[in-house]
């Protein structure tokens with residue numbers, strides 16, 4: 600049996616193409632049938648290689664998880680944006696390529712993102728997920744998140760409810 604090394608590290612500009620691919624595949628897999636097609640396609644197309652290269656260069660906090668040298672997923676994190684929530688950190692996005700889902704990599708990436716926020720001195724964290732994204736809801740509930748707030752996001756006139764999970 601082949602053993603594949605799993606590594607979680609900060610993203611570098613050379614990862615931009617791989618992150619754009621993960622973003623494309625994961626968003627399509629997670630949101631097709633939930634977010635209207637036109638809005639979803641526009642969101643995916645906006646975040647191509649150049650967009651990600653720029654995000655990495657501008658020192659946005661982006662982690663990648665590599666399996667056997669291939670970028671299998673990414674997480675972006677930073678300061679919590681919702682003033683009504685007291686937690687200081689936020690994981691803005693956490694996505695894996697569909698073929699790497701369900702084997703524990705999301706849990707490892709989540710733990711690493713949480714550690715990175717703590718190292719930056721941010722206490723507690725928030726993650727938002729669309730209410731219709733059942734996998735995300737079971738993942739964050741399973742990871743010990745508490746459902747603390749609700750919001751609405753509008754895509755092409757379709758309003759979708761989102762839920763904030765928090766960890767103190």
Ligand SMILES: CC(C)(COP(=O)(O)OP(=O)(O)OC[C@H]1O[C@@H](n2cnc3c(N)ncnc32)[C@H](O)[C@@H]1OP(=O)(O)O)[C@@H](O)C(=O)NCCC(=O)NCCS
Pocket residue numbers: 625626629693694695696699700701702703704705706707727728729732733734735737738739741
């Ligand atoms: C959600 C996501 C990050 C979870 O990562 P993952 O590696 O697939 O999850 P793990 O294998 O670490 O599973 C951890 C727990 O999450 C839950 N879970 C994960 N995938 C699930 C699925 N497909 N259905 C139901 N529960 C699931 C389980 O409770 C699992 O617990 P277990 O280990 O006791 O079975 C990943 O599946 C993903 O990227 N999905 C698509 C994009 C997405 O929805 N991102 C979150 C946006 S807010």
